[in-house]
Amino acid sequence: MKRTAPILPSALAELLPATLHVLCATITLGKGSYLFKAGRKPACMYFVVSGELTLERPGAQGESIILQRTRQGFAAEASLQSASYHCDAKAVADTVIVSIPIRELRTMLEQDPAFALRWISMLNRELKRLRLQCERLSLNTVQDRLCHLIETEGRGGRYPMGSGLKSIARELGVSHEALYRCVASLEKGGKLHRVGGDLVQAGVSG
Amino acid sequence: MKRTAPILPSALAELLPATLHVLCATITLGKGSYLFKAGRKPACMYFVVSGELTLERPGAQGESIILQRTRQGFAAEASLQSASYHCDAKAVADTVIVSIPIRELRTMLEQDPAFALRWISMLNRELKRLRLQCERLSLNTVQDRLCHLIETEGRGGRYPMGSGLKSIARELGVSHEALYRCVASLEKGGKLHRVGGDLVQAGVSG
DNA sequence: CGTACTTTTGAATCGCATCAAATCTGGTGG
DNA sequence: CCACCAGATTTGATGCGATTCAAAAGTACG
Incomplete structure (x- = not known):
């Protein structure tokens, strides 16, 4: 010390x-x-x-x-x-x-x-x-937790992954593999994009 | 109102x-x-x-x-x-x-x-x-969460289930069925007992 | 160029959610 | 006292999603 x-x-x-x-x-x-x-x-x-x-x-x-x-x-x-x-x-x-x-x-x-x-x-x-984190952790799928995170801690559907997805995974209380897979699947479905260092949620179509 | x-x-x-x-x-x-x-x-x-x-x-x-x-x-x-x-x-x-x-x-x-x-x-x-609840919710098995609850919110390994196991289940963020099964299994293993209206953790033997 | 770390994908397993149904409980009213 | 009801408790079966272990590929840095 x-x-x-x-x-x-x-x-x-x-x-x-x-x-x-x-x-x-x-x-x-x-x-x-x-x-x-x-x-x-x-x-x-x-x-x-x-x-x-x-x-x-x-x-x-x-x-x-x-x-x-x-x-x-x-x-x-x-x-x-x-x-x-x-x-x-x-x-x-x-x-x-x-x-x-x-x-x-x-x-x-x-x-x-x-x-x-x-x-x-x-x-x-x-x-x-x-309180937000408690609510988030009481959701039981990685996808729900990630969306909750972006909605509540992000700005306009945009969340910075400055320290990497791995550290976000820890924050969400899930394994990093699960988070990688979740992000990949959301991207494939067009519901999420990675822009610069941010996770960007696709807005409601229209 | x-x-x-x-x-x-x-x-x-x-x-x-x-x-x-x-x-x-x-x-x-x-x-x-x-x-x-x-x-x-x-x-x-x-x-x-x-x-x-x-x-x-x-x-x-x-x-x-x-x-x-x-x-x-x-x-x-x-x-x-x-x-x-x-x-x-x-x-x-x-x-x-x-x-x-x-x-x-x-x-x-x-x-x-x-x-x-x-x-x-x-x-x-x-x-x-x-903070305790966040740590608890980031544990990934019902058993770990229940033990954490008893250790941190109970008194001397004893936790009152005044409002029923069902409401404890909500607090732990798990289904009540899962909690019933977890308690039953811990009781069968002699690691937990129900005394009066309390959950009592079996102390370290000896 | 080697090292360390993150990212990514794969496969196997396990625990939990969910749906269902039976039993038990306390309380209410006939 | 008994019939009945609502809610809690308990057990069973099934499927899904996450963990875990493994391994490969990408990336930053000296």
Whole structure:
């Protein structure tokens, strides 16, 4: 784990009041290393900038149960008011994280109502996104999930596959083979096209 | 739609400051009726007490896309700061809802820091719950999902099936038949027992 | 040019959805 | 008390779609 001067992603810079900017730190985690372990007292809030962080905890049979998987955004927001971690945070890949001290974060949330409202907005957006993902994952064919993704996360029937179909497959909770086949079949049926780096849904004919 | 004097569930009563209590109203929606439609300007925040409310919007092919399904808790928190609804809210069953005026809610969030922090806590709990559900739904066998449910939402390997296995099946995103079979098979293998109204996971032997 | 990764297609298998039907349950009214 | 009904529970049979294992082809990069 390596700490350096804070280089905040714009999403964070706009969210946090200036007072907190200087208190942030950037942390670089190698694949397989831990950010924190269960039982420890939370001192910081963590924002994943790149890579992948999982929160997990051992189940009754000793197997590991995944509670959250973050590739971009806050991990374990609930640490804001919990006295100790109930899970381990582990980097699944090389990961870059920004840390924000919790004590000062809480103080600012209490003292700066505008900031508190921005924070609430951020949580609301996150809730909305997760609700969409839950609905998507409760669809039972790859095609339904893909269409739901394009309809809800895309812009005008267009969804960017910046990081490749393989990573979209993970997001949809299906094997990459299944997704490749689904896309191929939709393309053959003329219902979907690949334009540039985007998946483009064919509009209603006419 | 019928409005009556506010009878707040305790979760709401403890969350909201007294000032807001008297501004709440209880709404009863018949199955199939709408709470609001897309385009309308949000005036209230809604808390589902019982029944089931869905947020949906038409997709490109005219089919309806479900954005959220709420059986208990807030629906469309994001209406707190959005200028208009982007979806319809429809009661899938006879549903009881408590409404809270948004203008006054925002005012109180700005003026009462303690309330704002309580609100943030509530959002954090909701996020945690949804993240768990996403992870659960991305497991691909009924058994894995059921075990994840018991491990994460149960207490000490014990999960109440108050509303019946059928409703648990919906929550797990599987058919009730599949869940019945899964439970039966786990019971036969001695890995799960039904005690009283609970599902009890057999502990590690020894 | 070799290495690593994504993309793509194939074949076999498995688990779940679905349709069907039987049993069990609690509750209601005669 | 019994007849009856609606809903939950349970078991069976069938087909489809996804997972999985395998392998080939394309692509970026040093």
